[in-house]
Amino acid sequence: MHILTVIDHPNPASFSHAIAARFMDGGRAAGHTVEAADLHAEGFNPLWTQADIEAEGAAALPADIRAEQDRIARADAISLVFPLFWWGMPSMMKGWVDRVWSWGWAYDQLSDPDVSLQRPRSGILLIPAGTRSDEMEAEGYTDALSTLWMNGTFGYFGLAPRRIELLCGSTGSDSRRATLLDRAYHAGLTLPPAKAITPSPPPVP
Numbered sequence: 001m002h003i004l005t006v007i008d009h010p011n012p013a014s015f016s017h018a019i020a021a022r023f024m025d026g027g028r029a030a031g032h033t034v035e036a037a038d039l040h041a042e043g044f045n046p047l048w049t050q051a052d053i054e055a056e057g058a059a060a061l062p063a064d065i066r067a068e069q070d071r072i073a074r075a076d077a078i079s080l081v082f083p084l085f086w087w088g089m090p091s092m093m094k095g096w097v098d099r100v101w102s103w104g105w106a107y108d109q110l111s112d113p114d115v116s117l118q119r120p121r122s123g124i125l126l127i128p129a130g131t132r133s134d135e136m137e138a139e140g141y142t143d144a145l146s147t148l149w150m151n152g153t154f155g156y157f158g159l160a161p162r163r164i165e166l167l168c169g170s171t172g173s174d175s176r177r178a179t180l181l182d183r184a185y186h187a188g189l190t191l192p193p194a195k196a197i198t199p200s201p202p203p204v205p
Contacts, residue, residue, distance in 0.1 A: 001122070001193060003027045004075035006037045008082040008093035015128050015170050015177065019184045020081040023126055026188025037071060039092045044068075046095020057104025068100040077122035077191055078159065084129035084166070087141060097153065107156040116158030120194040123159025125149065126184055128170035136168065160195050 005024055009016035017038075024034040039046075045064060055061050061069070072078065082093045089097070101107075107116055129136070136142045146164060154162050165187055167180040 001027075001032045001076035001191070002074055003032050003034045003077045003079060003188070003191065004037060004071060005034060005079040005081060006039065006093070006096065008039050008080075008090050008096070010040045010092075012038070012041065014083075016081050016083050018181060019126050019128055019167065020079075022181045022184040023079055023081070023188040026185040027191060028188075029185075030189045030191070032077075032188075032191070035071065035075070037068070039096055044092065044096060046092050046099065048095060048098040052099050052102065056102050057108075065099055065102070068096070069105060072100070072118075075121060076194060077124075078157075079124050079126060079188075079191075081126045083170075084127050084131075087145075101157055106158075116156055118158035120158050120160045120196055122192055122194045123154055123157065123162040124187055124191065125154075125162075125164045126167060126187065127164065128167045128180070130171040131168060133166065133168040136166065142166065161192055 003024070005020050007017060007020045011017070020036065024036065027034045051062065052065070055065070080093060082090055088094070104117075106118055133142070145166075149164060150162060165183060167183065169176045170180055
């Protein structure tokens, strides 16, 4: 497989970058090719504008969006790496999602979250989080993120199978961080291939 890893963190020495590197190490060890998209280093513009709306479904796209879509077209699997920020995505990753996965290219309707115009791709979110996993579960954040991203957003992307790796305790001890890095490596090493998506049956009248 060819794996595209998209990274959102402004500091190249961040733990998020370390996670992405270890994940890609695991992918290489499994015999896959890897490609990194460092959104900050590349200067991606995350601002969704009227020009993007007018380009939806058209042949002529902004050059930066065409480049991102071409990069996705090469990929058999996609990994998104970003820190949990205000219980969601930081702005660069959110803007990448908003602008790149556009109507008419990624999806064309909203009736079934498992229908995408894109071919199936394996997908994983690797998300360093400072909080503890038990705290997230007790407050309902784990279930909320799963519903939002797994049942919603990334279904429209055609990611199947797809999963979240919440790397909790990333601001903890060196041993804890080493454990999380090992998890990232294992995720790359064992990343499953894409599987065909079976659309949901129409409702019974």
